[in-house]
Amino acid sequence: MSIFEYAPAPESQAVVTIEPEYGLFINGKFINGKRHFPTVNPANGKKLSSISQASVADVNKAVIAARTAYVKVWSKMAPAERAKYLYRIARIMQERAREFAVLETLDNGKPIRESRDVDVPLAAAHFFYHAGWADKLQYAGFGENPKPHGVVGQIIPWNFPLLMLAWKVAPALATGNTVVLKPAESTSLTALLFAQVCQQAGLPAGVVNIVTGDGAVGAAIVNHPDIDKIAFTGSTEVGKIIARSVAVSGKSVTLELGGKGANIVFEDAAIDEAVEGIVNGIFFNQGHVCCAGSRLLIQEGIHDEVIEKLKHRMSQIRVGDPMDKNTDLGAINSGEQLSKIKELAASGVAEGAEIWSPNCALPDKGFWFAPTIFSGVTQAHRIAREEIFGPVLSILTFRTPAEAIEKANNTPFGLSAGIWSEKGSRILWASKHLQAGVIWANTFNKFDPTSPFGGYKESGWGREGGRHGLSAYLASGKAGK
Amino acid sequence: MKTYSIIDGSESSLKNFLKTLPGVDQVGAEARAAMLATRSIKNASKAFAIDLAISMVDLTTLEGADTPGKVRALCSKGLRPDPTDSTVPHVGAICVYNDMVGIARKHLDAIGGEEIPIAAVSTAFPSGRASLAVKIQDTEDAISSGAAEIDMVIDRGAFLSGRFGEVFEEIQIIRGICGDRAHLKVILETGELVTYDNVRKASYLAMLAGADFIKTSTGKVAPAATAPVVLVMLEAVRDFYEMTGTRIGVKPAGGIRNTKDAIKQLVLVNETAGPEWLTPTLFRIGASALLNDLLQQRMKMRDGRYASPNYVTID
Numbered sequence: 001m002s003i004f005e006y007a008p009a010p011e012s013q014a015v016v017t018i019e020p021e022y023g024l025f026i027n028g029k030f031i032n033g034k035r036h037f038p039t040v041n042p043a044n045g046k047k048l049s050s051i052s053q054a055s056v057a058d059v060n061k062a063v064i065a066a067r068t069a070y071v072k073v074w075s076k077m078a079p080a081e082r083a084k085y086l087y088r089i090a091r092i093m094q095e096r097a098r099e100f101a102v103l104e105t106l107d108n109g110k111p112i113r114e115s116r117d118v119d120v121p122l123a124a125a126h127f128f129y130h131a132g133w134a135d136k137l138q139y140a141g142f143g144e145n146p147k148p149h150g151v152v153g154q155i156i157p158w159n160f161p162l163l164m165l166a167w168k169v170a171p172a173l174a175t176g177n178t179v180v181l182k183p184a185e186s187t188s189l190t191a192l193l194f195a196q197v198c199q200q201a202g203l204p205a206g207v208v209n210i211v212t213g214d215g216a217v218g219a220a221i222v223n224h225p226d227i228d229k230i231a232f233t234g235s236t237e238v239g240k241i242i243a244r245s246v247a248v249s250g251k252s253v254t255l256e257l258g259g260k261g262a263n264i265v266f267e268d269a270a271i272d273e274a275v276e277g278i279v280n281g282i283f284f285n286q287g288h289v290c291c292a293g294s295r296l297l298i299q300e301g302i303h304d305e306v307i308e309k310l311k312h313r314m315s316q317i318r319v320g321d322p323m324d325k326n327t328d329l330g331a332i333n334s335g336e337q338l339s340k341i342k343e344l345a346a347s348g349v350a351e352g353a354e355i356w357s358p359n360c361a362l363p364d365k366g367f368w369f370a371p372t373i374f375s376g377v378t379q380a381h382r383i384a385r386e387e388i389f390g391p392v393l394s395i396l397t398f399r400t401p402a403e404a405i406e407k408a409n410n411t412p413f414g415l416s417a418g419i420w421s422e423k424g425s426r427i428l429w430a431s432k433h434l435q436a437g438v439i440w441a442n443t444f445n446k447f448d449p450t451s452p453f454g455g456y457k458e459s460g461w462g463r464e465g466g467r468h469g470l471s472a473y474l475a476s477g478k479a480g481k
Numbered sequence: 482m483k484t485y486s487i488i489d490g491s492e493s494s495l496k497n498f499l500k501t502l503p504g505v506d507q508v509g510a511e512a513r514a515a516m517l518a519t520r521s522i523k524n525a526s527k528a529f530a531i532d533l534a535i536s537m538v539d540l541t542t543l544e545g546a547d548t549p550g551k552v553r554a555l556c557s558k559g560l561r562p563d564p565t566d567s568t569v570p571h572v573g574a575i576c577v578y579n580d581m582v583g584i585a586r587k588h589l590d591a592i593g594g595e596e597i598p599i600a601a602v603s604t605a606f607p608s609g610r611a612s613l614a615v616k617i618q619d620t621e622d623a624i625s626s627g628a629a630e631i632d633m634v635i636d637r638g639a640f641l642s643g644r645f646g647e648v649f650e651e652i653q654i655i656r657g658i659c660g661d662r663a664h665l666k667v668i669l670e671t672g673e674l675v676t677y678d679n680v681r682k683a684s685y686l687a688m689l690a691g692a693d694f695i696k697t698s699t700g701k702v703a704p705a706a707t708a709p710v711v712l713v714m715l716e717a718v719r720d721f722y723e724m725t726g727t728r729i730g731v732k733p734a735g736g737i738r739n740t741k742d743a744i745k746q747l748v749l750v751n752e753t754a755g756p757e758w759l760t761p762t763l764f765r766i767g768a769s770a771l772l773n774d775l776l777q778q779r780m781k782m783r784d785g786r787y788a789s790p791n792y793v794t795i796d
Binding site for chain 2 (some may be wrong): 003004005006007008009113117268269270271272273274276277308316325326422442443
C-alpha cells in the first residue's frame with residue numbers, strides 16, 4: 001500500500017437476531033398476520049425478514065386494545081408513574097443502542113456512523129425529555145389540567161424509522177395517550193424491536209400497538225372512527241389525502257410533510273464550515289431528510305470559491321457499505337425511491353443545469369446514487385421546486401440579501417432554512433424574513449428534543465418536540481404554530 | 482528565497498490581506514474534527530499508518546536537564562527505533578535545544594544516521610522574549626552547529642497586539658538566515674493565540690513570510706496540537722497551495738502521545754490537505770512519548786499480542 005486507504009471496518013451483525021418472520025404487536029403480544037411481505041437490505045437487495053401485512057380487522061383490534069388500555073389503565077395512572085415507564089424505555093434503548101443501530105442500518109441503508117451517533121441517541125433523548133414532562137403538564141402553558149386526546153394513530157416514514165417513532169410515541173405517551181403506530185412498509189424492523197423494548201419495560205398491554213404493512217394499513221388508521229388524533233410524517237401528497245379524509249371527522253391532525261430547504265451562504269460566511277454545512281445539509285442520510293438543505297443559494301461573489309471547495313470536499317465522501325464505520329453515504333432506501341431520484345436528476349440535465357459528481361465506485365447490488373450537485377439552476381427548474389429526497393443538491397445564486405430571501409421563500413414548502421454568515425445582524429435579519437419552521441444559523445440538520453420542529457405552508461401543520469410539541473397531543477392544547 | 486506577490490510586506494498590506502480571510506466557525510470546525518476522529522483505521526491501513534507516523538516523528542527532547550548522553554541515546558533511538566526489527570523506518574528528525582545540535586549531529590553521523598536531520602528550536606524558544614539580535618545569533622549558532630531545520634517561535638505578544646508587520650518581518654529575517662542551509666518551521670503557539678481565527682491568520686502570516694512548515698506549539702503550553710487547530714492549519718496550507726502553487730508543511734507538536742492520536746492526525750491530513758501531504762517532507766509530528774506507543778502497536782500488529790513494555794527501549 002502506497003497511499004492511505006482505509007481498510008474495511010465493518011460493524012458486527014452478531015449483536016442482532018433477526019427473526020425469519022415478524023407479527024403485529026397488538027395488546028402487548030406479537031400476533032402473526034395472515035399475509036406477509038419481505039423487507040430487504042437496500043445495500044445488497046437481500047431479504048432480511050418477512051413482515052406481517054395488517055388487515056383492516058387487525059387495525060381494529062389494535063384500536064380496541066389501545067382504547068381499552070386508555071380507559072382502564074393509562075388514563076387512570078398517576079403522571080409520575082407514566083414517566084417511570086418512559087424513563088425505563090429510554091434507558092433500555094440506550095442499553096440496546098448497538099442492536100438498534102445495526103438493525104436500523106441493515107433495514108434502512110443509512111451509514112452505521114449515523115444510526116450509531118445520531119438516530120439512536122436522539123431517539124433515547126426524546127424519551128428522556130418527554131418523560132420529564134409527564135408529571136409537569138400543568139406548567140406547560142396549556143391550562144391547569146390539560147387532557148390527552150385518547151387514542152392516537154401515528155404513521156411514520158422510512159427515512160428515520162426509529163427516530164420518527166420516538167418523535168411520535170414519546171410525547172403521545174407522556175401526555176397520557178395510547179398509540180396505534182404504523183411504521184413505513186420498507187423499514188419495520190426497529191419498530192418491532194421497540195415493541196420488544198415495551199415488553200421488556202413492562203409497559204401495560206395495549207398502550208403501544210404496532211401494525212405493519214402498506215398504505216392500506218395507514219388508510220385504515222386514518223379512517224378508523226375510534227381514533228381521536230392522527231399524527232403523520234411523510235410526503236405532502238399523502239398529507240393532503242389525510243387532511244381530506246379527516247376533514248369532517250373531528251379528529252385532530254398534525255402533519256410533517258415535505259420540504260425544499262434553502263441553505264443560504266452569504267459572502268461573509270466562514271467558508272470551510274459553510275462547505276461542511278452544505279455537505280451535511282444534503283448528504284446526511286443520503287438526502288432522505290424532509291428538512292434537507294436541498295437548495296443551495298450562494299452569493300455571487302463567492303460562488304466559484306464555494307463550488308471549488310465543495311467539489312474538493314465531496315471527493316472525500318466515502319460511499320459504500322453502510323455497515324462500514326467509515327462510510328459517509330449509504331444506500332438509497334428502495335428501488336422506488338431510486339427511480340424517483342433518477343427521474344428528477346434526468347430532468348435537471350434535460351432542463352440545462354450542469355451536473356457534477358465525484359469519482360466514486362458504486363456497489364453492483366442494492367440501490368445507490370452518487371452524491372450529486374447541479375449548478376446553474378434557476379427557480380424555474382423542476383429540481384429547484386420539487387423535493388428530490390436524495391443526495392442531489394440544486395445550486396442557485398443571488399446578488400443581494402433581499403434576493404436571497406425572495407428566492408428562498410419562493411416555494412410551496414416552508415420546513416427548513418440555513419443561514420451562513422459571520423455577521424450576527426445579518427443572521428437575525430434573514431431569520432426574521434424566512435418562511436420556514438426551522439432556521440439554522442451556521443449549522444444544519446441539528447436536532448434536539450427540546451426544540452420544536454415543523455413547517456410553514458405545505459410542509460405541515462403543527463409542531464413536534466419541545467413545549468410546542470406537547471400541545472399536539474393535548475385536547476385542550478392549541479394546535480400547532 | 483521565495484516571495485509572494487499577494488502582499489508587499491508592509492503592515493497595511495498584511496492587515497488588508499489578513500482581513501480578506503474568511504472567519505472560522507468554532508462550532509463547525511470542532512464538529513468536523515470530531516467527525517474525522519471517528520474514522521476506524523484497521524489492519525493493513527493501520528500498519529501503513531504506524532510506519533508512516535514513525536517516519537514523521539520529530540523525536541524530541543527539550544528539557545533543562547538534557548545532557549550529551551541523553552541526546553546521543555535519543556539519536557540512536559531515532560535511527561533504529563526497534564533494535565530487533567530493521568524494517569522499522571527511522572524517524573523524521575531529532576529535535577533538540579541549540580547547544581545540543583553539534584553533539585546530536587556528530588553522533589548520528591558516527592552511527593550511520595547521516596540522512597536524519599537535526600531540528601533546533603530557536604529564537605529564544607519557547608517564549609521568544611529576547612531581542613532580535615539574540616534571536617538571529619541563536620539561529621546562526623544552530624545552523625553552524627549542523628541544524629538542517631530551524632523551529633522558530635513567533636512573537637505572540639506582537640501578534641496579539643495587532644503588530645503583524647513585526648511578526649512578519651522577524652520571520653522573514655530568520656528565513657533569510659536559514660537561506661538554503663536550513664528548513665524553517667514556524668511555531669505559532671496556538672495555545673496562546675487561542676482563537677481559530679488567530680490560528681488561520683498566523684498561519685498565513687508565517688507562510689507569506691517564507692515558512693517551509695507551520696507548527697502548532699512549543700509543547701510547553703497547553704492546549705497544544707488539538708485536532709481542530711491542526712484542521713484549521715491544514716486548510717490554510719491547502720488553500721495556500723491553491724493560491725500560490727507552493728506546498729507548505731504542517732507539524733503538530735505537543736499532546737500527541739499514542740498511536741490512536743497519531744492516526745487521527747493522519748486522517749485529518751488525508752481528508753483535509755489531501756494525500757499529497759502524507760510524507761515526512763510535508764507532515765511531521767513533534768513528540769517524545771509517542772514513538773514507544775507506535776512501536777508497541779507495531780509489535781502487536783506483527784505478533785498478534787501485546788509485548789511487555791520492557792521490549793521497547795526507554796530512550
